[in-house]
Amino acid sequence: MNFELLFQLLINGVIVGALYGVVAMSFVLIYKASRIVNFAQGEFLLIGAWTCWWLLTSWQLPFWIGFPITLAFMMAFGILLQVVVLRPMIGEPIISVIMVTIGLSIVFQALMKWIFGVFAKPFPPIFASQTMSIFGLDVQTVYIASLVVSLLIMAGFGWFFKYSKMGLAMRATAFDQQVAQSLGISVRQVFAMSWAISAMVSAVAGVVVGVVNGVSSALSFFGIKVFPAVILGGLDSVVGAVLGGLIVGLLENFAHFIDSQWLNWGNMYEIAPFYVLIIILMIKPYGLFGTKDIERV
Amino acid sequence: MTHAATAVPAAPKSAAQATVPARAPLLSVNNIEVVYNDVILVLRGLSLEVPEGEIVALLGANGAGKSTTLKAISGLLKTEDGEVTRGDITFAGERINGIDPDAIVRRGIFQVMEGRRIIGDMTCQENLRLGAFTRSDGAVKNDIDMVYHYFPRLKERTGLAGYLSGGEQQMLAIGRAMMARPKLILMDEPSMGLSPLMVKEVFSIIQRINRDLGVTILLVEQNARMALQAAVRGYIMESGKVVLDGTAEDLKNNEDVKEFYLGGGNEERKSFKNLKSFKRRKRWI
Numbered sequence A: 001m002n003f004e005l006l007f008q009l010l011i012n013g014v015i016v017g018a019l020y021g022v023v024a025m026s027f028v029l030i031y032k033a034s035r036i037v038n039f040a041q042g043e044f045l046l047i048g049a050w051t052c053w054w055l056l057t058s059w060q061l062p063f064w065i066g067f068p069i070t071l072a073f074m075m076a077f078g079i080l081l082q083v084v085v086l087r088p089m090i091g092e093p094i095i096s097v098i099m100v101t102i103g104l105s106i107v108f109q110a111l112m113k114w115i116f117g118v119f120a121k122p123f124p125p126i127f128a129s130q131t132m133s134i135f136g137l138d139v140q141t142v143y144i145a146s147l148v149v150s151l152l153i154m155a156g157f158g159w160f161f162k163y164s165k166m167g168l169a170m171r172a173t174a175f176d177q178q179v180a181q182s183l184g185i186s187v188r189q190v191f192a193m194s195w196a197i198s199a200m201v202s203a204v205a206g207v208v209v210g211v212v213n214g215v216s217s218a219l220s221f222f223g224i225k226v227f228p229a230v231i232l233g234g235l236d237s238v239v240g241a242v243l244g245g246l247i248v249g250l251l252e253n254f255a256h257f258i259d260s261q262w263l264n265w266g267n268m269y270e271i272a273p274f275y276v277l278i279i280i281l282m283i284k285p286y287g288l289f290g291t292k293d294i295e296r297v
Numbered sequence B: 001m002t003h004a005a006t007a008v009p010a011a012p013k014s015a016a017q018a019t020v021p022a023r024a025p026l027l028s029v030n031n032i033e034v035v036y037n038d039v040i041l042v043l044r045g046l047s048l049e050v051p052e053g054e055i056v057a058l059l060g061a062n063g064a065g066k067s068t069t070l071k072a073i074s075g076l077l078k079t080e081d082g083e084v085t086r087g088d089i090t091f092a093g094e095r096i097n098g099i100d101p102d103a104i105v106r107r108g109i110f111q112v113m114e115g116r117r118i119i120g121d122m123t124c125q126e127n128l129r130l131g132a133f134t135r136s137d138g139a140v141k142n143d144i145d146m147v148y149h150y151f152p153r154l155k156e157r158t159g160l161a162g163y164l165s166g167g168e169q170q171m172l173a174i175g176r177a178m179m180a181r182p183k184l185i186l187m188d189e190p191s192m193g194l195s196p197l198m199v200k201e202v203f204s205i206i207q208r209i210n211r212d213l214g215v216t217i218l219l220v221e222q223n224a225r226m227a228l229q230a231a232v233r234g235y236i237m238e239s240g241k242v243v244l245d246g247t248a249e250d251l252k253n254n255e256d257v258k259e260f261y262l263g264g265g266n267e268e269r270k271s272f273k274n275l276k277s278f279k280r281r282k283r284w285i
Helices: A003-034 A041-057 A063-089 A094-116 A141-163 A165-175 A177-182 A187-213 A217-233 A238-263 A268-283 B012-018 B066-074 B076-080 B101-107 B124-131 B140-150 B152-156 B166-179 B196-213 B224-230 B248-253 B255-262 B272-281
Strands: A131-134 A137-140 B027-036 B040-050 B055-060 B082-091 B109-112 B184-188 B216-221 B233-238 B241-247
Touching: A003 A041, A003 A141, A003 A165, A003 A187, A003 A217, A003 A238, A041 A063, A041 A094, A041 A187, A041 A217, A063 A094, A063 A187, A094 A217, A131 A141, A137 A141, A141 A165, A141 A187, A141 A238, A165 A177, A165 A187, A165 B124, A177 A187, A177 B076, A177 B101, A187 A217, A217 A238, A217 A268, A238 A268, B027 B066, B040 B055, B040 B066, B040 B082, B040 B241, B055 B066, B055 B196, B055 B224, B066 B076, B066 B082, B066 B101, B066 B109, B066 B184, B066 B216, B076 B082, B076 B101, B101 B109, B109 B166, B124 B140, B124 B166, B140 B152, B140 B166, B140 B196, B152 B166, B166 B184, B166 B196, B196 B216, B196 B224, B216 B224, B224 B248, B224 B255, B233 B248, B241 B248, B248 B255
Parallel strands: B055 B216, B055 B233, B109 B184, B184 B216
Antiparallel strands: A131 A137, B027 B040, B027 B082, B233 B241
16 A cells, blocks of 8 residues: 555645635535525636736736736626626526526636637746645645635635624525615625625635646636535535535545555546535435524524 | 594603604604505505604504514515505605615614514624624624623523524514614514513513613504503504504503403403404494
């Protein structure tokens, strides 16, 4: 048994899993606030990554300027998308809304291919040194940075929902829209904000993955990977999304390890999370952390 | 606006408040008509006035349109596909019908909805902070302490609000309304599902809030006796209209009100059959 490979893959799993967690959180954010299942979540990563890449290469902006501009753009993009496309869909059947988000996903996917081409393009180097040595292992600096960024975003989400007024308002809206309105919360504003934040956070993940692997339409695959993570954790739980992401990331890499050591079936790591998803949903249909309402009359 | 019982002189208890010279009322609802789903006519020409600083009770049988009236005022009607199709709602001199509910909260009207509707998966403190959502001043912390002063038992509850007892949830709902520092609180059936003892407590708190903070309260109740004890004046609704109004004292002594809302009435118990025909003859109108 190759322990070094196992260790390497598990670290990989944590890093990728944390990113899944971040994207899953932004997916859950939209679902919680407005009950919309956003199939275009992966395209948010793609658009964010391409925007940042474009600013950094075509405009030669340094990363610390290009990145905030990307975030600002994604925020505006999220609000615009909600206001123009999804606001008119409020009150429509859920299947129509899902069709709209699937449509958005296809449109964005094609649009990005049309503008930037189909080939992966690397980010200009961002960190001075390529690798760092941790516990005697050489780890790429971008991986460490990606993990740190993921953890920061998670901590930020935690703070946001616990202490900020807007975060509380979002939770209230998720719980009961009519009550939220009776408290003076503008539900429209909450919806727009949830899309803005979701697009922004996904873009961060997109840029991180882009820096590691280069930018290509393969990035939007994250949007699909997020489903097992989110459903595993429970559709409406932010903590569940993070853990779901980590579990999926670790599972993938563990499956990869088993596959490469013994089975040699190939591609195990792509389907393993979905098998585990099925098993967990058979045992806990609400997901690991999905909430059932507290009922007390 | 003239109704049957207004001319009768007020009884001593409420006289001090009720005979204050007529100012422009804080809230006046003038001849409104409310339609749900474009077809169901619920309120047909309802009018009422709520003077500043008073507790006003709005009574009536189930389905008379009491809650709809409150939702028309607070704008929450919009969330239920309802619409004010005629008439005016004027608050502090400005017409407010058609305005979004969050803008109405900002103007100083806060509705405590029927069934408490606290946010079950948040703590008491988070619920209270949400009550102050529309405020941006720094006194929110002080106000939370003030609410805890009125409801000491809420301070001891640190878990999720969904696990509170019904009475505690009602207290939390009232406290949440206080956090918004409104000029007018619309209270929809605060006694619903509470024990008689708890009903007493809740009503005494409503009166204290009205007295101490000077908040005007429009109170919808099934418990007519308690409501008329707390209120200065009252309105009685039937099928979408006000059919009787007057000071709380007058209403309490009115034979028809006694008969239909307070129980007892004047004579010996009637059989249900007689009661029904009596009701048919004297349907207020």
